[in-house]
Amino acid sequence: MEKFADYRLRAPELGSFIVQLLSRAGADDPSAAAVSRAVVDASARGFDTHGVRLLPHYMRTLKGGRINRSPNLGFTKSAPAIGHLDADNGFGHPASYRAIEEGMAMADATGIAAVTVRNSSHHGATGCYTIVAAENGYTAIGMTNTDSIVVPHGGTKAFYGTNPISFAVPVVGEQPLLLDMATSSVPLNRVFLRRATGAPLPPEVAVDADGEMTTDAHAAQALLPLGGLMFGHKGAGLACMVDLLCSAFAGMGHGATLMPFGGPDFSTPCPLGHFFLILKPELFQPLDGFNDSVAAFLKDLRSQPAHPGTRVMAPGDPEREAIADREANGVPIDPVTWAALQELGGEFDLTAPVPVSQSFHEE
């Protein structure tokens, strides 16, 4: 465990600064607004790996030409409950917000709708989009494929992406229940972080260049699927489901055909697919009964006995605590990201917001 100093910034100021950075780098207004909304929202919810930390990467893809600065988002329906959003090689964020909006409108009529997104790009935390549906009273499932970084079960070389699954359900009187999980045990970012600190990785999360399990972050070349050496067929099976729903159903290539997220080519589109399901609960069950069922489930789950010093939480509960802390104290920005933001500010003649405080976290 090592201690990291974070700079705390107010979310609204941070958001405005990021919008301006993106705009001056050439993003059109809807793109700049959507990317800023998504990364600040992720950071405000505690999804630090998929929050503001990604902004320097997005700026690089924007400046490099991988991203279409002024995409023409096209939406079509191929059946009453199926929609397709063409992201026109722009940022994945505006396309994903739009897909959720279209999906909610379709689910109003049909009860459930599937919306695929094609010609998209990395959209940050998939939970940023499913939660919008839940905040509007819908339940949503979201998935995205990504480029190869996870070995298939029994394999020695990366094939799947981290292919996350997100699930969001509205809860009366509180934040939605929100699951947002990669189908690998850890994100790649955890490996990079451990390289910096020298701390070993947990067992059965990563493999070296020969495909052998390693806890050495420097030797790690790819991730193992959720379930590790013995039960990784399950994590890999979920990654397969995500990959097919985001490729064959969206008219896109599977994850292993994509160029690396991390470059070195930042000029050629790296066209991801996403897949969203939107369900309208009151077209399944009377709304009161549905809400009561969700509340009863959560009450029962949260009251389960736990090991001393801990308690049983529902998906999204840790994030609920982060939201309260970050509303009160600002969004934490790690030192590397903070330096990058200041450098970008200098490049585009913008002044980064002044941190309101500092805080510390351990890794």
Added chain:
Amino acid sequence: MEKFADYRLRAPELGSFIVQLLSRAGADDPSAAAVSRAVVDASARGFDTHGVRLLPHYMRTLKGGRINRSPNLGFTKSAPAIGHLDADNGFGHPASYRAIEEGMAMADATGIAAVTVRNSSHHGATGCYTIVAAENGYTAIGMTNTDSIVVPHGGTKAFYGTNPISFAVPVVGEQPLLLDMATSSVPLNRVFLRRATGAPLPPEVAVDADGEMTTDAHAAQALLPLGGLMFGHKGAGLACMVDLLCSAFAGMGHGATLMPFGGPDFSTPCPLGHFFLILKPELFQPLDGFNDSVAAFLKDLRSQPAHPGTRVMAPGDPEREAIADREANGVPIDPVTWAALQELGGEFDLTAPVPVSQSFHEE
């Protein structure tokens, strides 16, 4: 590892015998046919834990009165893409086959359809139903909740069921791609089997009466979610998703409100919920393009480098090998189940089919 002798029986003869057993115990013709079809199909595909081995249990619930012998299956639509099947406290098998049929008909019109099943009961392997959709050219996702046997992440007492997720996709020229996985690392049955053999359990799959991890099958009281001690929030998160989709959306109680599957009460209904999604690929993409995408994915996946002596398989590949073996050599029935089948034969004045051979497997 211990060696077990299995009796090999021809699937059609075994199926006829099981239909007659169920009929003589009072099941109506559609129920007897559906249960027999499901358990023999599961065994023929290699899902031995969810195949004919479960027949003695189903007979117990039928004789005890838990199961309605002549259910009146009721189907209603609450929206153009949402259907509900009321299983009338009968076997889960006829209800699940019917739900898939209704879902395929609905997806013909809307592209995707959700069908919930209420007042159902244990339906064996969820993959037995999603694969029917795939054999008819549809893609399906199936889920079921079950009674408590899996601790929540950080918890010490069983709360979730094994809450499986199944995913089936048609593949031109071969058996469908089929994922069918519990959201725990191992099924409960694996624990029981290890009690018989005395072999230790793998680490991080089970807990004792105090909620502490154990590898002693005799001490094991509940299962850990997929991901084990460190990443079990992911398996538990998936179990949560399955539980809510099968309860709140189906108008049923969540898994922890259900009576124990294994009795001692076999006379009161134990009403499970199931949730099925049916997608019609050619309403998403032109069918040729879709089929080419799936084929390209599978070709790429199966050609990935693997550790010496192994190869990378797609979900359903191990079962493909089992299907070929079992078509040629008969369905393997373990000695305990074989004795139970013979005893049931005696009870209902029926002669069990003659095994065609014996084979051995290791656990």
